[in-house]
Amino acid sequence: MILDMTATDLRIRPYPLPRSLDVPEARPFLAASDLSNLIEREIWDHDDHCVAARTRFESFRPNGYEDRTIFLACENDEVVGKAVADVPLTDNLQTCYAEVIVHPERRRRGIGSALYAAVEEHARTRGRSVVMGWADHRTGFDTAGGVLTPATRAGSFPAASLPAVFAAAQGFSLAQVERCSVLPVGWDPHRLAVLGADAASAAGPDYALVNWVDRCPEDVLEQYAYLRQKMSTDVPVGELDWEEESWDGTRVREGEERLARGGGSSLVRAVLHRPSGQLVGHTILQRRAEKPGIVYQEDTLVLSDHRGHRLGMWLKVANLLDVVVVWPEAERIYTWNAEENRHMLDVNIELGFTPAGYTAAWQKKLEAV
Incomplete structure (x- = not known):
């Protein structure tokens, strides 16, 4: 036109x-x-x-x-x-x-x-x-x-x-x-460690955390792609006419490569269900090269069959504790959550996030x- x-x-x-x-x-x-x-x-x-x-x-x-x-x-x-x-x-x-x-x-x-x-x-x-x-x-x-x-x-x-x-x-x-929320880097690491330990105890021995920077390991690539796919509809979408996205390992790699070309980086934590050998949850932090002080909390998801074990809190605390080690220039972290997603909002509030704005x-x- x-x-x-x-x-x-x-x-x-x-x-x-x-x-x-x-x-x-x-x-x-x-x-x-x-x-x-x-x-x-x-x-x-x-x-x-x-x-x-x-x-x-x-x-x-x-x-x-x-x-x-x-x-x-x-x-x-x-x-x-x-x-x-x-x-x-x-x-x-x-x-x-x-x-x-x-x-x-x-x-x-x-x-x-x-x-x-x-x-x-x-x-x-x-x-x-x-x-x-x-x-x-x-x-x-x-x-x-x-x-x-x-x-x-x-x-x-x-x-x-x-x-x-x-x-x-x-x-x-x-x-x-x-709701857009922000968490200044400068938290009490002992307090976060206690929250993480409590969450790990609630999770029990059937679960373990795995992590990577920037590139998903090949042996869990398709499992991770499945988590990304479920993220598109397993979180509240309000009245949006949203269908489940189609994800595979190739799409994961394309996103990683695009982020890298733009100078970005990511920290990913996933939770492994030991009895099945499957990844059942994940959380992602990202930042851009031109804004090393600004970090974005992207996906956080636990598959529905594995909820109720504090896995979301465990994932997020572990990734936050890594931020100051991997990205020492980080100053604050932003995240967005649907206002009807009361559980995740409560998790973020417990971690110290406060409202910064709203997205319609x-x-x-x-x-x-």
């Missing part, structure tokens, strides 16, 4: 990914990356979640699991808005994931709506019937304009916020609210045309 709004010299067009960031054609990508970071600072009032252009570039490289299309809104050759349409290729074949951002000085001029229209047209062209998107808000938001609550009744999001108003105008509904998950089901 190419939209030429000649009255303002605004053009919205798909942007082909350049072969590298060192060619002239990459200038719009670099400008769009700067815009994304500007929005992150606006939302959070810090730059912890800003991403280097080269890291972002690696995430857009083609792969066999998703097709990501960038749309840019340019005014007099200046990038003033960006949209991304992310189409899964191996699962969730009814879905398109969407992102729309507009420069703060160019808002309320129809640019965001035009960008979203390009995304929706792209989704329809690819045969998708559901569009999902996410938006963040830091804690302490003003409730004077009311709040939106998903059908789960867990969590809320400010109704008068820019993302909520925009999502409603485009026909989206609030499907879920996640929006969903729109497209009508046939």
Whole structure:
């Protein structure tokens, strides 16, 4: 889709990914990356979640699991808005994931709506019937304009916020609210060790922890892939129309290699069920090279048949204790959990995490045309 709004010299067009960031054609990508970071600072009032252009570039490289299309809104050759349409290729074949951002000085001029229209047209062209998107808000938001609550009744999001108003105008509904929590590095290691020892005692002799940095051992690769697959639906998904993702060892390796190309690293802990010889849970910490002080708590999952043994706490404590050894520059750890995931929120609170913000998950089901 190419939209030429000649009255303002605004053009919205798909942007082909350049072969590298060192060619002239990459200038719009670099400008769009700067815009994304500007929005992150606006939302959070810090730059912890800003991403280097080269890291972002690696995430857009083609792969066999998703097709990501960038749309840019340019005014007099200046990038003033960006949209991304992310189409899964191996699962969730009814879905398109969407992102729309507009420069703060160019808002309320129809640019965001035009960008979203390009995304929706792209989704329809690819045969998708559901569009999902996410938006963040830091804690302490003003409730004077009311709040939106998903059908789960867990969590809320400010109704008068820019993302909520925009999502409603485009026909989206609030499907879920996640809590973003943060844990400063500088915890009491003795206290964590006690929590870990208590959890290990509750787990008993049938379970053991295994760990790796960056690359999963070959002998448990497919087992780990199965855990990643179950993570996609075994955690609460609210009202999102989410189907189980398709994972195998090849997909795990692709993700590891993409993280490494962007300069990232991961710490993984998994729990082994000794009687069966199977991995039955895992937790992941990741960080990016350009932000060595910022760590992200990604997946934490224990398979349903093995819950009730404090395995989640055991996994998370063991990984946290390793952070200061493997990544001594780490300063704080961020994690996101569905507001209806009371158990994991309680685990994180016990570990010392405190709320930093909220993420709204929006969903729109497209009508046939």
